[in-house]
Amino acid sequence: MNGRVHLLKFHLVWTPKRCKPGLVGEVAKDCRMIIEAKCEVKGWIIKELAIQPEHSHLFIQVWPANSVSGVVKEIKGITAFELRKKNVHLKKLPSMWTRAYFSATVGNGSAQTIEKYIAAQKGL
Numbered sequence: 001m002n003g004r005v006h007l008l009k010f011h012l013v014w015t016p017k018r019c020k021p022g023l024v025g026e027v028a029k030d031c032r033m034i035i036e037a038k039c040e041v042k043g044w045i046i047k048e049l050a051i052q053p054e055h056s057h058l059f060i061q062v063w064p065a066n067s068v069s070g071v072v073k074e075i076k077g078i079t080a081f082e083l084r085k086k087n088v089h090l091k092k093l094p095s096m097w098t099r100a101y102f103s104a105t106v107g108n109g110s111a112q113t114i115e116k117y118i119a120a121q122k123g124l
Contacts, residue, residue, distance in 0.1 A: 009047065010068055011114050012058045014076060014101040017093050024053050027087055031056070034082045035075055044071070047111065048118040057118045059106065068103045076101075 016022050023031060028051040035058065039046050045061040062071055080096035090096060106114050 006064050007061070008064060008066075009059065009061045009106040009111060010071065011104045011106050011118075012060065012068070012072060012075075012101060013055055014072065015055045015098050017095050017098055022053070022090065023051050023056065027083060027090070030083060030086060031079055034079045038075060038078050042066075042074070048115045050118045050121040052121060057121055059114050059118055072101050072103070
């Protein structure tokens with residue numbers, strides 16, 4: 001077999017600094033677009049994404065060379081930079097995101113459960 005075969009999926013959750021419900025309206029829409037654009041550039045596949053006022057859920061499939069911490073760092077970094085550039089009120093915070101995050105590896109069998117859970121978070 002030539003090449004590689006992989007199935008690396010992660011469920012990631014992170015929160016804004018001080019857990020303030022700042023991810024609403026245009027900020028939430030912009031956050032979604034930034035994450036989608038970053039994932040497209042990196043070749044990561046978004047299985048499900050929910051931007052909630054007080055936290056974000058991302059179910060993502062990545063390449064073997066990508067670590068969980070690296071993916072989180074890139075997503076949080078680009079969203080913080082772009083959102084703060086566009087929204088003056090977010091510049092008042094010392095940082096956009098907390099340093100903490102939740103991550104879980106997702107096997108092929110539990111992928112549908114995670115997708116349904118995150119879809120439910122969006123109110124679907």
